[in-house]
Amino acid sequence: MSLPVSAFAQKFGFARADVSLGNWRTRPYSAWSFQNVAELVPSVEISTSATIEDETVEPLGALLEQTVDVGAGSETVKSFLARSDTDTLVVMKAGSFVGEYNAPTVDPSAPHIVFSISKSLTAILAGVLQDERLLDPAEPVTRYVPEAAGTAYEHTTVQQVLDMRVSLDFVEAYLDPESDFARYRRAMLWNPMRASDKSETLREVILSLPKAGGPHGGPFRYYSPLSDLLGIIVERASGLRYADLFREKLWMPLRARGRCTVTVDAEGTARAAGGVSMTARDLARVGEMMRNGGMAGSRAIVTERWVRDTLSAGDPAAWKAGDFAHLLKDGSYRNKWYQSGFPNGAFMAIGIHGQWLYVDPVREVTIVRLSSQHEPVDDPLDQQALRFYEQIAAML
Template identity: 35%
Template sequence: MRPTDVMRGSPPAPEAQVTRANWRSFPAIRWGFTHTREVLPTAEIRRSARPTPMPSAPRELSKLGFTAPDGRETTIEATLRETFTDTLLVMHRGTLIHEWYGDGMTATTPHLICSISKAIAGTLGGILAARGLIDPEARVLRYVPELETSVYAGCTVRNLLDMAVAIQFEEDYEDPAGDVARYRFSSGWDVPPPGVEPGHQRAYLTTLRGTGKPHGKVFHYVSTNTEVLGWVYERACGMPYHRILSEYLWQPLGTEEDGSLTLDSHGMGRIAGGISVTARDLVRFGEMMRCRGVVEGRQVVPGWWIDDIRENGDPQAWADGDLAEFFPGARYRSKWFAIDPSRNALTAIGIHGQHLYVDLDSDTVIAKLATQPKAMDVPIDQRWFAAFSAITAHLA
């Protein structure tokens, strides 16, 4: 069955139905990622009353050729077609020069951005730090004492931001009985098997334990760290995460459409991966990062926080961490990746093919959203990094 046949008919045929049991499986994922509010409970991330203008001057990029990591010659057009891509937007020096949508996608279609949500949380942290609402160097327990018996009792907010918590947790998306599966049951994303209680996120977070090693030394990518970060924000601000995000970042950014955040059974958002937004609003976010936090002359995110993301991140922690074999020499800071040490570029990455690429050397922002069948597909990711390099080289 093709993705375009999913959820067709009144009612759809049983094999074409999308439910909470299959919404992230191919081919249901294509409908699930663009109709998340119809699958899971969500909270609204309010748009701006005055959207930031988006000037457009289309340029032909689809025929642009480049060499894929496997040595094969390809093009942007072929890569779009062969990697389950749903949309690709390219902004150069503040002007939208390329806007492509796959079947069923439009400029107003919301799309789940998975772990690009983490980069949004990391960026939001700079606003809260500048206002004195959080202290990145403070212990997590200062904000969330309920975590006293968990791994998070001994770590700082900065450890959460930089994925440097010494936690016993394997981010294995394919293990049906592993840590990620239990985490997803608690978040409401997956239906637990008979006899397994789903629980809820806050209760689940209190059960997580450490390795006994010191925090802050090794990059270890674990999504629950970002859920704890969101809990810290909620305590510091006295409001739920979706309202914090709306009021402090998403509205000042000048977004055009409402976003959404998935919720668990107790109303806690899936801060690490549950945001859905349009590609246009995502590229607005990336453009703000390129402009050092400034939108139409307004400082939305402190410039020093973005400088810190660009310039810092512990290279030794990365070298000793999870992903060094795939991206040697990279860094990670406040939920953003610096994948290529030779380029002045930041990347936000989500499973199933989500990318926001901010290249400061060429003044380019690229938003690419997808519904790849595999959660992690490193060859496809590396092909797209080659594509991003080809685009930025062409524009420069």
């Protein structure tokens, strides 16, 4: 006699017991796990028990039937969202929510992992500490992390960490189980341990990575461990644990409404490079804060000076010589935020598996798209996504 199918299996097409550390970042399991990371990886709550009633956000409605052409032929907005494994799309115009789309498997109140958008959020914390004169980006990393002496970071400045211009012998090999990247993921408790693996903390792995041959301050090189190192730096500079700093300096002043968590390793070090989970609406509020020069309503979260530096002081030459010039040919990167180089001055935060925060300051449009794409990196789809955001912004 067959067992009855659970409500979970009816919704997702698989059983909860099928999801593991070995498959949680792959389809179809990511449709559930990306909204429930804390069930798989140790996590710390950032959001508070005090709740603020959320705004009513209507479905996108007619916008879903509008036609776009992102380079794959004419299709509806809804069609693009479905084929790109989009979980949630939230659109804001001039500070107000226009509407949202949620896939059938999505609970919009559940925090969704934003992966490397976490880097951009961590940089905001660094900006706050810079404004408070607790962190000087011109200082060497060793001022804040003394045990970095004698490592690859000994002669690196905090600003070079912020701008991903550190010479490091490391490859972001997302799918190679034998790489240093897999070792890094085991240390953050994101991958299962093997019998032959040495138990290491995230901090130990970061500090063990060797320097590459070139000097610091060269081309843009995308190394995620640098952003986890930044998480340690902001903790040391502030005297607060990452989650507490995030809550005090960003979450509460932003008046965020939903839940927010961050994954941690065995000694409680936050995965500042990719472990934050939050709702799409609250991420849109972060984008609006940046669009408004650091202001969230009447509250200044970070200074306009820091936002202006972030959005205009990236080095185009370092970008063109770097890792992602194929994504934005006229782009740049500063303080862990991407500048598009587009005429509209669009800027963004991006995470693997299809996480985007896209802000068009000219049209006053903020778009959040959170996804559960099977592949961590899909360059053709990323180019289509950029065209999609431009066309959505133009429609508004």
